[in-house]
Amino acid sequence: METLERLLAAHPFFKDLRPEHLQVLVGCAANVRFEAGQYIFREGEEAKTFYLLRHGRVALEMAVPGRGSLTIQTIREGDVLGWAWLFPPHRWHFDARAVELVRAIAMDGQCLRDKCEQDHSLGYELVKRFAQVIVERLQATRLQLLDVYGHVPHR
Amino acid sequence: MSPTVEASPAPLWPLPCRLHARRRETRDTVTLELEAVGPGLGEFAPGQFNMLYVFGVGEVPISISGDPAHPGRLVHTVRMVGAVTRALGRLPRGGAVGVRGPFGTSWPLEEAAGSDVVVVAGGMGLAPLRPALYALLARRERFGRIVLLYGARTPGDLLYVTDLRRWRARMDLEVEVTVDAATDGWRGDVGVVTTLIPRARFEPASTVALVCGPEVMMRFVVRELQARGVPDGSIYLSMERNMHCGIGQCGHCQCGPFFVCRDGPVFPYRRIAPFFRLREL
Secondary structure, three states: OOOHHHHHHHOHHHOOOOHHHHHHHHOOEEEEEEOOOOEEEOOOOEOOEEEEEEEOEEEEEEEEOOOEEEEEEEEEOOOEEOOOOOOOOOEOOOEEEEOOOEEEEEEEHHHHHHHHHHOHHHHHHHHHHHHHHHHHHHHHHHHHHHOOOOOOOOO | OOOOOOOOOOOOOOEEEEEEEEEEEEOOEEEEEEEEOOOOOOOOOOOOEEEEEEOOOEEEEEEEOOOOOOOOOEEEEEEOOOHHHHHHHHOOOOOEEEEEEEEOOOOOOOOOOOOEEEEEEEHHHHHHHHHHHHHHHHOHHHOOOEEEEEEEOOHHHOOOHHHHHHHHHOOOOEEEEEEOOOOOOOOOEEOOHHHHOOOOOOOHHHEEEEEEOOHHHHHHHHHHHHHHOOOHHHEEEEOOOOOOOOOOOOOOOEEOOEEHHHHOOEEEHHHHHHHHOOOOO
């Protein structure tokens, strides 16, 4: 049977994390699942958790008046969902909806913030990893905004 | 590079063809199937293009998007954005088209034998890659993993949906499709095509990457491929420039020291890397 520690170690987000840090993180982790269509969190709610996706796809959505829910991005197994737990005011910026059955490891944000305060080397490691995710998502969003497929001269 | 099929001995003389069939792909894109009026059409290599001439209107370079194993009918996918391409899109069945070509270099399929192959297409970039996919699948046993990563603007802008459905059903081909903007009912991925690269299954050190799409997309695709560890020498790009003569005479498609119509459109990334990011080139 897969232990939580093994699942955490196997997830790409925690690749090469020091074993003592992994052991600390296990104390804040829990296995969760979401059914297709279920909302994992909603924009504006308090961000108490983040998720390491192990299976399935999640749509990040925004409700736009007159246009309904628009999907901004989808993420899936191997990705990390949510960084608002780390930065004040700890509120979600989007809705997150399971597109299909999602299995994930939920990490308790308050628990993690406490651990990070106690061990700054763990805190720095986590912030570095989340900063990388944020940079990647920002770059992808910028490219998305360019609408590069719109105008091609020939073909 | 694979051997390139030579253009006809009279490269400025269009071969008379007629429109055999037309299929609407998207709101502004059609796939045209042409057949020769007189002598048969020659062979082509995946990645090459033809100059299509609408008499009295003008001529445009269009990639060949059909199956190289069936060269008797020439297939081109055209986005109707200018006078000539709109005229092509309006052409009635049996309408006359002049064809010059095939021109240019081709995808390095021979060199890819024994390797994994990652095909990254953006928007209309899937058109010149489709012949490569046909050729790869026709000799599937010669290659390792084959991965198609395809990004489009919206679900309604996806080309070749029948092919995509068929390819997705195959167990020996990984197909990932994403759109920049979802519409109602879309249950697939949303996000740029580069986001598909980190999670695609291939062995970077022994992978050949074939990339076609808008230049800005290809710049970011190259970065992601490099980040995965694909060597620069194994990345091939199909460039788009304003081609007029097809034989490197007129200079319209110059890119640094190269003419895209003659030295490309398929280039090893390493060869054009110094010019790839130059502005106003």
